Amino acid sequence: MLYHVRMDVHPPRDLDPAAFEALKAAEKSRAWELQRAGKWPHLWRIAGAYANVSVFDVTDHDELHAILSSLPLFPFMAIVVTPLARHPSAIG
Amino acid sequence: MLYHVRMDVHPPRDLDPAAFEALKAAEKSRAWELQRAGKWPHLWRIAGAYANVSVFDVTDHDELHAILSSLPLFPFMAIVVTPLARHPSAIG
Amino acid sequence: MLYHVRMDVHPPRDLDPAAFEALKAAEKSRAWELQRAGKWPHLWRIAGAYANVSVFDVTDHDELHAILSSLPLFPFMAIVVTPLARHPSAIG
Amino acid sequence: MLYHVRMDVHPPRDLDPAAFEALKAAEKSRAWELQRAGKWPHLWRIAGAYANVSVFDVTDHDELHAILSSLPLFPFMAIVVTPLARHPSAIG
Amino acid sequence: MLYHVRMDVHPPRDLDPAAFEALKAAEKSRAWELQRAGKWPHLWRIAGAYANVSVFDVTDHDELHAILSSLPLFPFMAIVVTPLARHPSAIG
Amino acid sequence: MLYHVRMDVHPPRDLDPAAFEALKAAEKSRAWELQRAGKWPHLWRIAGAYANVSVFDVTDHDELHAILSSLPLFPFMAIVVTPLARHPSAIG
Amino acid sequence: MLYHVRMDVHPPRDLDPAAFEALKAAEKSRAWELQRAGKWPHLWRIAGAYANVSVFDVTDHDELHAILSSLPLFPFMAIVVTPLARHPSAIG
Amino acid sequence: MLYHVRMDVHPPRDLDPAAFEALKAAEKSRAWELQRAGKWPHLWRIAGAYANVSVFDVTDHDELHAILSSLPLFPFMAIVVTPLARHPSAIG
Amino acid sequence: MLYHVRMDVHPPRDLDPAAFEALKAAEKSRAWELQRAGKWPHLWRIAGAYANVSVFDVTDHDELHAILSSLPLFPFMAIVVTPLARHPSAIG
Amino acid sequence: MLYHVRMDVHPPRDLDPAAFEALKAAEKSRAWELQRAGKWPHLWRIAGAYANVSVFDVTDHDELHAILSSLPLFPFMAIVVTPLARHPSAIG
Numbered sequence: 077m078l079y080h081v082r083m084d085v086h087p088p089r090d091l092d093p094a095a096f097e098a099l100k101a102a103e104k105s106r107a108w109e110l111q112r113a114g115k116w117p118h119l120w121r122i123a124g125a126y127a128n129v130s131v132f133d134v135t136d137h138d139e140l141h142a143i144l145s146s147l148p149l150f151p152f153m154a155i156v157v158t159p160l161a162r163h164p165s166a167i168g
Numbered sequence: 169m170l171y172h173v174r175m176d177v178h179p180p181r182d183l184d185p186a187a188f189e190a191l192k193a194a195e196k197s198r199a200w201e202l203q204r205a206g207k208w209p210h211l212w213r214i215a216g217a218y219a220n221v222s223v224f225d226v227t228d229h230d231e232l233h234a235i236l237s238s239l240p241l242f243p244f245m246a247i248v249v250t251p252l253a254r255h256p257s258a259i260g
Numbered sequence: 261m262l263y264h265v266r267m268d269v270h271p272p273r274d275l276d277p278a279a280f281e282a283l284k285a286a287e288k289s290r291a292w293e294l295q296r297a298g299k300w301p302h303l304w305r306i307a308g309a310y311a312n313v314s315v316f317d318v319t320d321h322d323e324l325h326a327i328l329s330s331l332p333l334f335p336f337m338a339i340v341v342t343p344l345a346r347h348p349s350a351i352g
Numbered sequence: 353m354l355y356h357v358r359m360d361v362h363p364p365r366d367l368d369p370a371a372f373e374a375l376k377a378a379e380k381s382r383a384w385e386l387q388r389a390g391k392w393p394h395l396w397r398i399a400g401a402y403a404n405v406s407v408f409d410v411t412d413h414d415e416l417h418a419i420l421s422s423l424p425l426f427p428f429m430a431i432v433v434t435p436l437a438r439h440p441s442a443i444g
Numbered sequence: 445m446l447y448h449v450r451m452d453v454h455p456p457r458d459l460d461p462a463a464f465e466a467l468k469a470a471e472k473s474r475a476w477e478l479q480r481a482g483k484w485p486h487l488w489r490i491a492g493a494y495a496n497v498s499v500f501d502v503t504d505h506d507e508l509h510a511i512l513s514s515l516p517l518f519p520f521m522a523i524v525v526t527p528l529a530r531h532p533s534a535i536g
Numbered sequence: 537m538l539y540h541v542r543m544d545v546h547p548p549r550d551l552d553p554a555a556f557e558a559l560k561a562a563e564k565s566r567a568w569e570l571q572r573a574g575k576w577p578h579l580w581r582i583a584g585a586y587a588n589v590s591v592f593d594v595t596d597h598d599e600l601h602a603i604l605s606s607l608p609l610f611p612f613m614a615i616v617v618t619p620l621a622r623h624p625s626a627i628g
Numbered sequence: 629m630l631y632h633v634r635m636d637v638h639p640p641r642d643l644d645p646a647a648f649e650a651l652k653a654a655e656k657s658r659a660w661e662l663q664r665a666g667k668w669p670h671l672w673r674i675a676g677a678y679a680n681v682s683v684f685d686v687t688d689h690d691e692l693h694a695i696l697s698s699l700p701l702f703p704f705m706a707i708v709v710t711p712l713a714r715h716p717s718a719i720g
Numbered sequence: 721m722l723y724h725v726r727m728d729v730h731p732p733r734d735l736d737p738a739a740f741e742a743l744k745a746a747e748k749s750r751a752w753e754l755q756r757a758g759k760w761p762h763l764w765r766i767a768g769a770y771a772n773v774s775v776f777d778v779t780d781h782d783e784l785h786a787i788l789s790s791l792p793l794f795p796f797m798a799i800v801v802t803p804l805a806r807h808p809s810a811i812g
Numbered sequence: 813m814l815y816h817v818r819m820d821v822h823p824p825r826d827l828d829p830a831a832f833e834a835l836k837a838a839e840k841s842r843a844w845e846l847q848r849a850g851k852w853p854h855l856w857r858i859a860g861a862y863a864n865v866s867v868f869d870v871t872d873h874d875e876l877h878a879i880l881s882s883l884p885l886f887p888f889m890a891i892v893v894t895p896l897a898r899h900p901s902a903i904g
Numbered sequence: 905m906l907y908h909v910r911m912d913v914h915p916p917r918d919l920d921p922a923a924f925e926a927l928k929a930a931e932k933s934r935a936w937e938l939q940r941a942g943k944w945p946h947l948w949r950i951a952g953a954y955a956n957v958s959v960f961d962v963t964d965h966d967e968l969h970a971i972l973s974s975l976p977l978f979p980f981m982a983i984v985v986t987p988l989a990r991h992p993s994a995i996g
Contacts, residue, residue: 077320111260112259118223119255120170120255120258121255123972124251125983128255131210137262137345140345140399140400141345151365157401158215159343161321165195165199165211167204171767180733215321215328216265216339216340232767233767233768247768247769253966262396273519287441291442295444303439304438305436305440306436307435307506307509307525308508342405344399344405350383413527413529417529417581420584432584448589457703480627486591487626489693490540491619492633492696492697492707492708493707496623497620526589535572537688597629600859604860605860621690632865641795656900670854671901671902672814673785673896673897674895675785675895675897676784710859710865711860713858715864716840716857719844720847762946764988764991765991772991773986773988781814803893804949804950805874805949806948807947807956808932808949809932815951874951877949892952893951
């Protein structure tokens with residue numbers, strides 16, 4: 077099932093730079109893992125913002141919440157979730 | 169180049185039903201044509217709304233505007249365009 | 261799977277009163293049917309508003325959209341859908 | 353009497369981790385107590401957010417306020433209360 | 445139990461003037477009746493607006509909804525309801 | 537002259553607890569004084585929030601501003617003032 | 629006592645042009661009358677908008693409401709009223 | 721003096737098509753005239769919207785208002801004006 | 813040329829009290845100077861808020877920006893500027 | 905390709921003044937470099953605000969994001985990007 081997710085990242089200024097780099101590396105590693113597993117089929121950067129638009133493909137709301145809430149940058153993100161249904165004019 | 173586009177359709181109530189059906193058929197036909205041409209790679213229905221989330225893949229802003237403004241339902245749509253850049257954590 | 265849905269009804273003023281009564285009767289009949297089928301386990305009126313808060317229990321986003329978009333009053337409703345996950349502090 | 357309550361939790365970053373864990377444990381314990389007493393019949397997690405949608409069943413506004421304002425995480429929550437009336441199309 | 449209610453009136457322009465006067469007279473008559481019954485203890489005009497701030501004193505949410513939704517001008521009003529609890533610094 | 541005032545209190549987290557208790561005691565004492573003087577005829581708690589709805593009865597805008605800006609918790613409050621006129625349907 | 633008032637005019641499109649001209653003439657005539665009486669000391673056009681910023685100098689909220697609600701264009705205006713107090717840094 | 725102006729056009733649906741074409745032709749003709757006179761140095765279409773971003777170079781607020789309020793499509797436009805000052809990092 | 817300016821002051825809590833008093837004294841001194849010079853003809857306190865409504869009379873946008881951005885409290889203010897044109901119904 | 909960009913700068917109060925001056929100098933130097941390269945053809949100060957309106961002329965979304973996200977003040981800026989298409993009434 078597909079979910080449209082927008083994430084805006086607001087890292088606190090007083091975060092230790094090394095800790096922040098470690099968090100970002102962990103985030104990227106987790107993003108790769110989820111993409112390879114087919115759970116996170118689309119991930120785009122919003123031009124000019126520290127934000128992304130993503131599409132997740134998971135079993136249900138609980139799996140989505142488990143994935144999102146365990147992202148390393150989750151504590152610093154504002155997240156909006158929109159359930160996506162099949163569009164009658166979509167092909168393929 | 170990719171653009172994230174959300175379209176909310178607000179058809180006027182006094183539209184002639186037959187004319188509305190014709191517009192929707194023309195919209196679907198045009199959507200198929202643009203999907204087949206690779207210009208409109210993603211088209212999803214937002215669950216519970218007469219609205220969609222789309223991704224367009226076009227040459228530039230002018231082509232995007234030409235496509236959107238010539239959609240049969242364009243006069244009845246509220247549209248928000250967001251330019252998408254490559255995300256550093258995206259694979260493939 | 262559970263979805264939180266808020267529906268605000270904005271009936272057009274020039275709707276024929278008899279047609280409106282027929283629509284409301286059809287809406288109620290459909291609401292009963294969906295409640296009896298277990299698809300619409302909660303339905304509350306928001307005090308002071310022509311609006312409701314509902315919880316739907318359906319298979320997936322597509323079923324939710326099919327149900328909502330076929331409600332007799334759908335053309336006159338503003339709808340907001342929120343996916344509900346299990347809360348770690350919920351019992352039972 | 354039923355009240356729809358949405359709570360968004362914004363824990364301050366500089367909260368001592370042990371103190372935060374203690375607060376969360378106290379919050380869960382209090383949530384269980386209120387659920388068992390029938391005061392908090394519904395509690396759902398909003399997917400992708402540190403937030404919940406709840407329904408409370410209490411005697412009056414004063415009891416609701418007493419309950420909400422004494423939750424251990426209350427100082428870190430944004431709360432919206434909506435009174436729920438019986439819906440004319442609700443069954444049972 | 446007390447409820448704070450703000451009502452903004454948006455009368456449609458094409459309402460027949462005589463019908464509108466009749467509605468306003470019925471609204472005033474009903475407002476007097478509810479004030480005399482002690483159900484509507486406060487009613488103020490917001491300066492510069494076709495709107496009021498009111499306080500209702502009723503048994504429960506259902507009574508409040510029944511009163512508000514049967515006001516003659518209800519179809520033309522935007523209403524916001526806020527439950528009022530006792531304030532710890534209030535006297536008397 | 538009557539003014540409708542909503543106050544939302546946002547106490548800073550790093551306020552010294554004893555200092556905060558002293559401020560709240562001073563606020564309550566001042567609220568009692570103003571209520572007894574007839575300047576603050578209504579004071580209600582908004583259920584579920586650290587906020588109140590008040591009605592002040594003062595001579596003019598300057599007196600209102602002097603009262604509000606000298607409240608002990610004023611530095612931590614967001615305040616919205618609405619002038620109240622007599623309503624044509626109010627009795628008594 | 630001074631009140632800051634912003635008025636945005638939204639004339640309905642189907643207003644008879646002659647009737648609209650008559651309304652605007654009546655509005656101007658009333659505005660002149662109130663300015664000459666010292667009730668409406670400031671009246672400015674917001675550049676690029678069919679809107680104005682005004683300052684009224686009247687006895688109380690009731691007089692302000694009586695003046696505003698009897699303006700010929702009142703039915704087509706969105707009005708925001710802000711009470712103005714003396715500023716401690718103002719001279720003269 | 722430079723002004724940043726955003727104009728969103730909301731043509732009414734019941735406008736006679738021939739009258740609308742005439743208005744658009746008059747708008748284009750006036751836009752050309754003002755561009756040639758150096759009053760309207762920048763005019764861009766916002767991609768996906770019936771809206772533009774413009775920069776005007778005029779003598780003062782009164783001239784700006786006179787120009788904007790006399791545009792043929794002015795009755796159907798929502799306009800936001802922002803005064804532009806010289807930027808300390810701008811060259812040339 | 814006239815500009816309508818609203819300033820909301822948000823002084824940081826951790827500002828040294830003596831430094832804050834010095835800033836406010838400098839602000840008042842500068843406000844007096846600009847009023848005496850005829851640059852700041854109107855300055856009102858918004859009742860109940862640490863905010864003001866002002867009218868400035870300056871040569872152009874650059875002078876306005878120079879004045880506002882050099883106010884001692886500028887770093888702590890949210891400012892909204894609205895250009896004012898002559899109103900066709902204003903007298904004198 | 906043209907992009908309209910609004911940047912609002914929110915420098916943190918506890919930034920070391922010397923470090924802030926160094927950042928601003930680096931920002932200005934980078935702004936000059938990009939203007940000379942033709943990438944940043946327009947840069948205006950919004951009167952009364954620590955904000956600018958800019959137009960960028962770059963190859964694609966990725967180049968825009970690379971430029972914006974590497975600006976020295978990027979961590980302190982709120983940025984809104986709007987793609988600009990050619991306007992049918994623009995000349996030259």
